[in-house]
């Protein structure tokens with residue numbers, strides 16, 4: 325199938341993209357002391373030079389003592405780190421690309437591949453790292469307020485540096501997702517509650533803080549997932565109605581685009597419909613959505629960390645869904661991590677030049 329659907333331009337309010345391909349946010353840990361190096365800038369520039377419509381940065385952390393779980397994860401605060409990010413966005417713009425940082429706070433999720441320990445306090449809604457597993461003390465009101473304003477400050481800095489969008493990492497069992505999940509949020513105050521709508525309050529406050537910081541024109545993308553790294557089988561929303569109660573306050577708070585993380589984009593979200601998570605999120609909110617998960621590859625990404633390789637796979641199912649506007653944008657992770665020319669090769673129908681993904685790709689900035 326021709327990949328034309330991927331190369332239609334996209335416009336939403338003041339955001340215009342030349343095509344529908346988004347580089348998925350991928351932690352690379354190549355920023356010693358939290359400062360992105362010239363190599364990091366060149367890595368993103370190569371994707372901009374090769375037809376990626378929108379680049380989302382690796383998770384980059386807001387200013388809280390334990391926002392990251394690896395010292396080489398980039399900061400999005402402090403003069404040196406922000407100067408590093410300025411180089412990144414300037415190089416991406418010079419190559420004709422568009423980009424946003426993914427603003428991140430890991431909460432109580434530790435990095436299984438690192439023994440490094442962040443300075444306290446660790447922020448987690450109820451001090452739990454997974455259901456029933458105490459890790460630290462619950463976040464105080466002051467820590468919650470400080471964290472919300474740290475997201476706002478980072479977004480203000482992103483705008484000042486010239487980034488085109490900001491993405492909030494609200495997925496995969498990290499801090500914001502720890503508020504959504506009943507398994508890690510047992511608070512009885514205004515940031516907790518029996519319903520998903522009530523547990524969305526923290527995320528909504530983060531979105532509002534960012535909206536206040538960037539003004540009405542800069543697009544805010546919110547990344548969400550049903551699944552957690554702590555448990556792939558979790559579904560925050562069991563029904564479309566529950567999903568609507570989750571997403572509506574987040575959209576009302578100022579989210580423009582929902583980035584719906586699945587490990588395999590083709591898996592239906594609810595029984596009785598083929599729609600995936602991004603399909604349902606678009607249908608329920610009317611907002612543009614991004615799909616993601618094993619696009620163009622045979623295996624899913626968490627297996628890659630265990631050493632599994634993947635082969636190039638057909639894009640036909642994805643293209644059919646995109647043609648009928650089930651979702652608007654398509655994020656591509658490992659295929660673009662390994663090969664900066666992936667988007668260009670797809671545009672030029674050079675499918676036989678698409679590469680396998682091997683875990684060795686994680687060890688370098690290609």
Ligand SMILES: Cc1cc2nc3c(=O)[nH]c(=O)nc-3n(C[C@H](O)[C@H](O)[C@H](O)COP(=O)(O)O)c2cc1C
Pocket residue numbers: 348349350351352382383426493495496547585586587616617618619621624625628655656657658659686
């Ligand atoms: C090395 C690596 C690092 C990742 N880091 C992040 C991250 O910082 N933030 C995030 O939201 N997702 C992260 N992800 C998940 C990807 O954004 C994406 O959702 C996932 O890889 C599925 O897409 P793929 O199948 O095209 O690789 C990471 C994935 C990989 C492979």
